[in-house]
Amino acid sequence: MIKLDPTIMNRVTKPARYTGNELNSVKKDHNRVKVTVALALPDVYEVGMSNLGLKILYEILNDRSDTAAERVYAPWVDMEAEMRKRQIPLYSLETFTPVKDFDLVGFSLQYEMIYSNVLNMLDLAEIPLLAAERTEVHPFVVGGGPCAYNPEPVADFFDFFVIGEGEEVIEDVVAVLAEWKEKGRPEGRNGFLKRLAAVQGVYVPSFYDVSYHNDGTVATVTPNCIEAKPVITKRVVKDLNTVKFATKPVVPYLDIVHDRIMLELFRGCTRGCRFCQAGVLYRPVRERTPEKLLNIAQQLVENTGYNEISLTSLSSADYSHLREIVTGLIERFSDKGVSVSLPSLRIDSFSIELAQQVQQVRKSGLTFAPEAGTQRMRDVINKGVTEQDLEQAVGAAFRQGWSSVKLYFMIGLPTETDEDVLGIADLAYKVLHLYKEIKGRRGAKVTVSVSSFVPKAHTAFQWFGQNHTAEIERKQQLLKSRLKDRGISFNYHDSRTSFLEGVFSRGDRKLGQVLLAAWRAGARFDGWSEYFKYDVWLEAFEKCAIDPYFYANRERSEEEILPWQHIASGVDKEFLVQEYQQAIQECFTPDCRRDTCSACGVCPGLSVEVLDWGNQAYE
Amino acid sequence: MNKLRTEITKGEEIRFISHLDYARAIERAIRRANLPVAYSEGFNPHMKIAFASALAVGVTSEAEYMDVELKEAVSVEQFIEQLGRQLPAGIRLKQAKYVDQRTTALMAVVNLAKYTLVVPVHADTDPQSLQESINQFNQALEVRYVRESPKGKKEIDVKDYMAEDIRVEIQDGFAVLAMTIKITPTGSVKPGEVLHALVGQFALNVAEDGVLIHRTGLFTTDGTKAVPPIDLQ
Ligand code: SF4
DSSP: OOOOOHHHHHHSSSGGGSOOOOBTOOOOOGGGOSEEEEEEESSOHHHHTTOHHHHHHHHHHHHSTTEEEEEEEOOOHHHHHHHHHHTOOOBOTTTOOBGGGSSEEEEEOOOGGGHHHHHHHHHHTTOOSSGGGOOTTSOEEEEESGGGGSOGGGGGGOSEEEOBOHHHHHHHHHHHHHHHHHTTOTTHHHHHHHHHTTSTTEEOGGGEEEEEOTTSSEEEEEEOSTTSOSSEEOBOOSOGGGSOOOSSOOBOSSOOTTOSEEEEOEEOOOSOOTTOSHHHHTOSOEEOOHHHHHHHHHHHHHHHOOSEEEEESTTGGGOTTHHHHHHHHHHHHGGGTOEEEOSSOOSSHHHHHHHHHTTOOGGGOEEEEEESSSHHHHHHTTOOOOHHHHHHHHHHHHHTTOOEEEEEEEESOTTOOHHHHHHHHHHHHHHHHHHHHHHSSOOOEEEEEEEEOOOOTTSTTTTOOOOOHHHHHHHHHHHHHHOOOTTEEEEEOOHHHHHHHHHHHTOOTTHHHHHHHHHHTTOOOTTSGGGOOHHHHHHHHHHTTOOHHHHHTOOOOTTSBOTTTTEEOSSOHHHHHHHHHHHHTTOOOOOTTTSOOOOOSHHHHHTOOOBOTTTSOOO | OEEEEEEEEEOGGGTTSOHHHHHHHHHHHHHHTTOOBOBOOSSSOOBOEEESSOOOTTEEEEEEEEEEEESSOOOHHHHHHHHHHHOOTTOOEEEEEEEOTTSOOHHHHOOEEEEEEEEEBOTTOOHHHHHHHHHHHHHOSOOEEEEEETTEEEEEEGGGGBOSOOEEEEETTEEEEEEEEEOBTTBOOOHHHHHHHHHHHHOOOBOGGGOEEEEEEEEEESSSOEEOGGGOO
16 A cells, blocks of 8 residues: 655645545455456546546446456656655555556546556556566556547557447456456466457457558558457447446545536437547447436435536437426426536527526536538538528527637648638627627627547548648638637647647557657657647657658548558448548438438447437337 | 534545635535535525635644534534535534524634644754744744745735744654644734744754644634634624
């Protein structure tokens, strides 16, 4: 057990990040369980604690009497320095056990810019960074989350990955581990991994050899043992009503990023935005029943004491019985001072009505995501929203008394012209003028937030060559020069961060050495602008003689073997190819949720089906 | 309306949380306890609870005070039982009492705080020299201290806020300091700041960074007798 010297805690910022003891945290005696799991999120406490997936896994694992699951996050730079100085290994927040003493260390990989933190945490934990160098005394390191769908850039550092939804597969993994341990660890580490490879959704990268063509593209990905399957298909929960949800989550003392109840109405979103990776990975749509949701909410209020319930899903406003749920929650909990919030609003007046009903705090304004500035561009990305829709929604909001609006856009999309970029400015001005028209005076505040498009694996745009940083910066400046009104504030992302994200999101195994070199040279917290060291990364690419532009900016052909081709989301390649063509032709593909099936392949392929109580009855 | 005055603790388990964190934790516990607590009117209703004095990050306490307004009366026993069960590790509800609704706010009545500081002594330090440093501080007429904050610098006289002499004892490598500090309408001094002045200006030979601060009590005093706010008539 690690004992913390108060001297360290007195020195670091927000020491409560490191002292645990939060409500609902579960402390078990490791001698009385068969399997111990450290659940890690490679970012600072406030971010890590906000992750819903890990909360669910924590509860599922700790509900098992044979398993202890504990949390671990990336220490902030000041704490890291203190830990290194005093040789304190990375430890868990429940029992202050060194992470290296756990059986399993699971990292939730939410986005590529935290890869350097994974390495840093392994190093702080005194676990060899390379899976190949780990021995009997070390834990197994597993990765999951959206980045696991292209795990190749970090393949060297993980013993295995879990592809897809974790609720069920995590129990399979624990069962295999418990049995292997009980039998006296037959055949050592590889013995466990071979047994595990039989579990659907488990990918053991060392069981595959990758060869490359002279031009650097992948030639083959070949299993090198009989246990390895040629294709690893994601895990998907058929019916969310039958699996556990986080009903007794750890309640932090610190004010974390999402410091509220997170009520997941449904999983999946089939609106079919062609840039969106989550829209592919979490297919099909599966709703929880309203009864189930009210029941979960009740438990959550009782177990946490939070005063806010946030309806989280990829597009919460699409929930079939949203009004019923919102009304139900308000009726049940408003006298306890508990409010309801909708993090994402659909662009229509129904959403405004709901926002009004839940009395969302006015000063924070309403957020909409038209994603692109012109109708043409929105047709390309399959964002089924028109200018009229936006005008109607924003107009309704202004009439209801809101005056500040935040609009989310992307630049760098396929086929984008300067006209499309400037369309963003036009839209912002239209919103500004709309306020004047309705209210008869100026006074609207429009925030235009523009991110740079990063093509992601498994999407229709996975073949697209990302815009170069210079091109992105030119577009940003172009937009900036047009957005001069004091009623409009404009913010945009660092093009270099998006570039690096692009490299890793579609990278292959050769990038492992770059990551290692960059981490050695001091890269960490790359997602935090104050710690992002672009030079360090460029030097690392140079040192390893790896061309980053090859990964980010190159248009791939449909014949090319993509580094993640052996990982299956269930969506057919043919569907993605067709969607890319539809995009170029500016054609719309409807949402299969309440419209016809667009034959993406998930439902028949994985024997699942859409569960939506808008068009089917539930029991 | 029914106003309850409570005495609660902040223990070792949560030493490093801030006052805001502490207040939020209690709010959530009250909600979990299903007590009929009152909320303010308006757009963003908040729970009607009020504290006597904020406790800094790194400081534990024997006795904090909080007033809670209830929409309807519940018996003190029931309140203690229901809330007690929901308090997280590190917060204990020691006692509760109904007070007059119009009673002066806690913040306005508390004017004295007592602390114990346990701080590691540097190796081969003569205990006598520690006592000497403390004596000099106690005898000083004024002790200038510059407080730096994001808002800028401000000079205070630490002695303006010292209600009594500091006492020191040495126990296996630690100096144990007892301080009594005035809380005035125009300000106060933090025990950590007093320690900083002792180390910086009176050569107190201790490892300041390793200090553990504990508040032993909050009081109302008229200059003669110090009474905990829960015992006020
Ligand atoms: S198979 Fe059809 S219904 Fe199922 S997710 Fe794909 S498009 Fe939708």
